[in-house]
Amino acid sequence: MRLGLGGLMALLLWANWQEPNLHDYSAPISVGALRVAGSLPATEAAKLHTQLIQMPGITACTVQAGAHAVAYTYRPDEITPAQVQQQLAPAFRVQTYEAPAAPVMGPQCPVPQGYIMALEKLRFALNLRRLFIAV
């Protein structure tokens, strides 16, 4: 019982120690990139942009017609890259783009980023300071 309460207090102290971050108030995003096969004239590029930006969960997108390149940011809990590709597929031949492997610069954190993000989410949820901050 005491150990449990102590743990809970430590958790609350950790969560409330600092003010939250501004980004904690906005939904997390991920990034997707696509290559369009075949020709992509400006009118088609504009169409692709309009179709993509109107998909629920897409927060921003850029179409580089000359490079047949598309990059977009999305809310992973609302849409997945596979769904994006599926919705674009009838009109455009798109493939997922992955940057060629490049040497890693600087030291890498051994803790998977997914865990860190989950911890950040928990900290924000328990941070009562957010009730007194208008963003």
Place this chain on the structure above:
Amino acid sequence: MLTSTRKFSLALLLATSLLGTLGACKKNAEAPVAATSLYERLGGLPAVTAVVDQFIANVVAETMTSNSKLKRTFDPLVQSGNSYRVASLRNHLIDQIGQATGGPLVYKGLSMPAAHKGMNISEVEFNALVAELGKAMTSKGVPANQQTEVVNILAPLKSSIVAQ
């Protein structure tokens, strides 16, 4: 009936959770909020987030062009399995631009020299990145005078980013 130990523990628990919130309350009550900060004029968090997301999309798309100026520095972030790293950069940028424009919270990420250490960023690369930010602001409808204000705030960081 609660034992005295339990009562004490519960009181302590309550005190712990209130510790931070009371501090925040006092601080917010004391701090006079500037009438219209750039942050507010931009449209607050939704606007800052929209610009930063557009900026990230612009940068990633730029790295996919054949004559990319940002590929060298950003490819490690764009690689598969690294999407959290891009997301983390986006989060830090929201915090940093939020604070720099007079938003309510503080940027807690790395200092600019530390964040760009070893990247050996050139002036051309710096300007290319600022250009993408400009395009992002334009496409999100930020008025020209506010764009100038944002760029003027970020421009002095150049010396702590280039050639680190």
